[in-house]
Amino acid sequence: MATAWFPLWLTLKVALLATLGSGVVGILLALLIARSRLWLRDGLDGVIMLPMVLPPTVLGYYLIVVVGRNGMLGRWLYERFGVSLIFTWQGAVLAASIVSLPLIYKAARAAFEEVDPSLENAARLLGSGEAAVFLRVTLPLALRGIGAGLMLSFARAMGEFGATLMIAGNLPGRTQTLSIAIYDAVQAGDDHRAGLLSLLMSAVCITLLFLSGRLLRARHRA
Numbered sequence: 001m002a003t004a005w006f007p008l009w010l011t012l013k014v015a016l017l018a019t020l021g022s023g024v025v026g027i028l029l030a031l032l033i034a035r036s037r038l039w040l041r042d043g044l045d046g047v048i049m050l051p052m053v054l055p056p057t058v059l060g061y062y063l064i065v066v067v068g069r070n071g072m073l074g075r076w077l078y079e080r081f082g083v084s085l086i087f088t089w090q091g092a093v094l095a096a097s098i099v100s101l102p103l104i105y106k107a108a109r110a111a112f113e114e115v116d117p118s119l120e121n122a123a124r125l126l127g128s129g130e131a132a133v134f135l136r137v138t139l140p141l142a143l144r145g146i147g148a149g150l151m152l153s154f155a156r157a158m159g160e161f162g163a164t165l166m167i168a169g170n171l172p173g174r175t176q177t178l179s180i181a182i183y184d185a186v187q188a189g190d191d192h193r194a195g196l197l198s199l200l201m202s203a204v205c206i207t208l209l210f211l212s213g214r215l216l217r218a219r220h221r222a
Contacts, residue, residue, distance in 0.1 A: 006173060006176070007180070010175075010178075011178040011179070014089060014096050015155075015157035017093045018154075018160075019150055019157055022098075022100045026101050026102075026105035029044075030108035031112055031134070033109060034109050049105075049106070051098050056099070056160075056162020057162050060095065060162055063163060064166060064167060067094065074086070086168075087168060087169045088168060088174075089168065091164075092177060095166075095167050099156060099160050099163060103156055104149040104153040106149070108142065108149055110145060111141075111144070111145025111146055114141075115137075116141075148212040155204075155205045155208040159201065161179040161180060165180055182194050182201070
């Protein structure tokens with residue numbers, strides 16, 4: 001059991017940071033696209049949803065091309081700040097953020113589109129600025145849908161494997177998340193450890209799915 005604690009702790013840390021990152025970006029993108037009438041909104045929607053359909057190895061390859069030591073962004077980060085995301089837990093956070101982004105984006109966009117525009121317009125007529133309208137009207141009405149999306153994103157970030165393995169590697173005690181530790185245990189023939197870690201992962205994900213389902217049902221009843 002002791003060998004499970006580091007992968008579990010690292011997975012929770014990576015998933016939490018990834019959910020925070022993808023949550024901020026996803027909510028802003030969802031609000032922008034839900035409220036805009038730009039002709040390219042469908043194209044942007046397709047780009048944001050790409051991580052849902054791309055094979056994890058393809059996504060991992062793109063990340064290496066962009067943030068690898070010789071990548072377009074990675075070289076600049078290394079030469080300017082001495083930062084390298086390859087084979088680090090920060091790289092795992094980046095991979096998990098990207099794969100979980102579509103879930104929070106889709107949930108937040110649906111929640112924003114269900115908000116009655118007349119309520120927002122009423123707040124504007126009463127003298128509220130756009131920031132106040134968002135914080136006092138739009139966000140509270142969409143909060144349950146956003147909360148459900150964040151839980152799903154957290155669960156997806158916890159289970160991320162392919163892209164994380166490619167960019168962060170499998171370094172026990174450094175970058176080995178729970179899903180990679182399960183793969184490692186299976187490869188080593190350690191069925192007991194693989195089963196224990198799988199049950200641990202399943203329990204956390206089932207709990208999150210249950211809670212997100214409750215939030216979604218509460219939103220539709222409201």
